[in-house]
């Protein structure tokens with residue numbers, strides 16, 4: 001992503017609370033990541049995603065129907081390149097918005113047909129470090145009939161088709177959003193640019 005494109009993302013985040021980058025990845029790059037997802041899936045790495053915090057934490061498929069796999073080690077070149085590009089974007093956002101982003105946590109998500117994720121915010125009391133949410137879609141040839149749009153409750157509300165290579169960024173603590181029920185298996189990588197934990201900063205030595 002060019003410096004100008006990163007500046008446009010920073011501007012959109014500040015003025016509208018979200019940004020959509022249509023061709024963050026090319027189709028061959030998306031295909032390489034899909035192959036990584038399939039390898040991880042074949043190994044049994046994906047688990048149903050839970051919602052709620054503390055004792056309330058549970059899998060509730062009517063609220064959230066995806067299976068996820070947290071990225072700890074990169075699988076190969078494609079994942080390493082993607083993380084390097086997201087890292088460069090983080091540096092640009094820090095330069096433009098003074099957000100103090102320090103790292104990125106991310107997981108792959110697979111929504112089977114019929115699954116969605118009801119309206120929610122990404123910054124839970126347990127995750128106050130999350131500042132900017134990023135979602136990268138890995139679905140080639142997505143059509144309007146496939147459903148599964150990301151609905152962003154901005155002014156005005158906008159629906160984003162989860163087409164391969166599209167990257168969406170939004171403010172984790174203020175932008176409510178939902179995944180409309182999908183009619184086709186829907187793949188994505190979701191991440192959060194995080195700031196330092198408030199508990200870790202400013203504590204007297």
Ligand code: OGA
Pocket residue numbers: 109117122135149150177178179188190
């Ligand atoms: C999430 C989420 C949106 C999407 O994982 O918290 O809202 O479009 N994902 O997959």
Ligand code: MN
Pocket residue numbers: 120121122177
């Ligand atoms: Mn979310």
